[in-house]
Amino acid sequence: MTDERLIELIDERSPEELSAAEVAEIRARLKESPALREALAGRLRLEQALHQSVAQFRLPIELLLAKAAAIQATSTVAKLLGWGSTTALMIGVSVGTLVALRGEAPNPPAIAQRVVDEPTSPSDEPADTLLVNGFDDGQKAMVGTPLGIPVPPAAAPPNPRDELYFADDADAAAWRSSLETVAGDVSQRTVDNRPELVLRGLQVLRHAWPATGRMRLQLVDHDRFKIHLSHTAGDPLGTAGANRPAGPSSVTLEFFAQPRPLWAAWLAARRANQPLPERLALAAHDDGQLARLGAATIDVGYREGRIVLSHGETELLAAPFSGLPDWIVFEGDAVLHGLEFADGAVAAARPLDAPAVVGVPADRDWQHELPEGAKWTVLPAGRVELLAEDSQADAHARCLTGGELREVCFELEDPLPGTGVYLCGDQGSAAYRLAFVPGDGPDQVCFTLTSQETSLVQLPEGPAPLCPARVWFRLVSAAGMLRAWFSCDGTCWSPVLGPALPVAAPLSTVGVYCLPGPGTRSIRMAHLTVTGPADRAIEPTTELFGRRSFGPRPFLLVEFASKLGQP
């Protein structure tokens, strides 16, 4: 490309739209072309000014100060420890010198006691060992025996959080031969003296899944890359309940680079005439945890009826699954830096606390407004159903909870598009909605949390929130915000994608609704538990903010300032 064309590219496209090759080409010409350099510098200035001027960016200052204070405290302790180590070392060296000069041993218990009493860095060898062997801190790689004979240290076990790389070219080639290409290709190359495999298209991994092992792999450049796993023996355990038909149990893991990097897991089903499983429902996502860890290596394993995606001991997501995967397919483009089946189970799933009491919806006092075509039914086991057929007006049923609510947990069955659950104040007017809307595919239903002020329901970018046939939700109002979680089994929860919503007035009513329109709209509620401020302590710092670097609603500086004076 000519410099003129490159300048046009810089003008025409936003940085996100430039490909890696185009960036590389611009970069290669920068030094030689002042015009190109000025065009890029000008574009950068404009981008910076627009981001600075238009974006309403606010840091969570309280969180920032808390982190700063924590770092400062750690730094102070580290300084103290550093002084302690130095002191211990100086004492050790002095005593060692005395021993060498005088040729007689000091009183060992007294010396050992003095040294041990000094604070020292946890990574240092005990000072008395250093004394016996005469090694200084720089030689601590050689650990001494009681007889003073240095021996090489035992090999440390691999850290499960270490990034995984192919051991050498032969290792990469061996894994390449285990990949059977259905479409596309696999190539091997060396970058920065490390072998890597470039995957494109569809590859079946021919490798048995060890009974007590997990698959580890490090992927880069893998936007929308999918890992399909199936247990072809079927799902006798019924791990997915009504959310997956009988037949092979399948889960699809997919990585999204935009709008923020995250891994998602889908309940899926392989039909006889389809090469790949069909996505049925969003089971979980990692909420961007892996990206925030700054890591790229993932562990995938089967544990206790679930496929678990983790990084070392950190569980990222879990989805119902029926047994060890025996069919593994990679789909999409990615660069594979390493692949192995390692010993040891994957990290245990960390279920979020479920409500202590599961309530029966029919036990509550519901008030309804039912236009023509709408019907309210109490079903067996205390379930309730709101159904509207060709209705011309909104149908809804609501129950007052008898006070301010903090958390609502409920299970829904087969919610159809145009229905949902709403929260509001005592007056019974909807303020927030968990709305069910049509997905892209036939019979697909998606869910999203939205405020009543929003007339156009916009699904968040990233993984489509396909709704399972039976799905649990938790809506939590705390710290001035409303957030939602979903789960396909009532045990492992993921945040509903999209921003949290600011709550300005107390919420006290839960309702279900069907919008007017042609055809049938229905929503069934199987469980409903409402928790008030006195019933349960909500911990917003861990539940609402602990998994995000930034809350969607920033802390107010005035809130922070008001807390400064508090002990």
Added chain:
Amino acid sequence: MATDEVDLAIGQCEAVAGDGARAVSGSDPTVGDRELVVAAQSGDRAAFAALVERYQGQIYGYLRARVLQASDAEDLAQEVFLRSYGARARFDSSAMVGPWLIGIARNLLHEHARKTRRRREVGWTEMCLEVEEQAGPQTERVDELLAQLPECLDSLGNSARQAIDWKYNSRLRLAEIGARLRRSEGAAKLLMFRARQALKKCLERRKERRS
């Protein structure tokens, strides 16, 4: 994926104050940077918070223009202030705070480029840093733009102004902007391009007039 849905009209909507998230300015503009730095150095956390309030937009803008992911820019902006907090005792209070923070941000970008594994993004960030090294600091020239930008933004048509807001404030992608404007993604891209060109010309005209 956008879905038109008829607004739910159950009863009368309560007036829910949706703008409760607007941050209150904690920094008194009459207090200078120097006073705030001196106070922060002596352990006044409110003064440090005021400095954060004052410079967070500039630091975020600098970083966001140089990384492709908004979340990376947010994380890095936070890290800039954490590092500045750790190093505040060593800061010469007579020096300028902005360039000091930009320097920290630049160092962090170098680290970010070394650590990140997404090659396309690394390429962009490294290229931006190279341009900065070759073209020199841009802070003053950005400040010139910032002084003129509000009026130039106001001179844009409604759709273009809205599209700029959606892209830079709401962080919508072109497809989403197109959906909201009931246009194709290509049309939204063209609209953004024209809006930027119009801004560029407006800023150049104003610069010429001033000079």
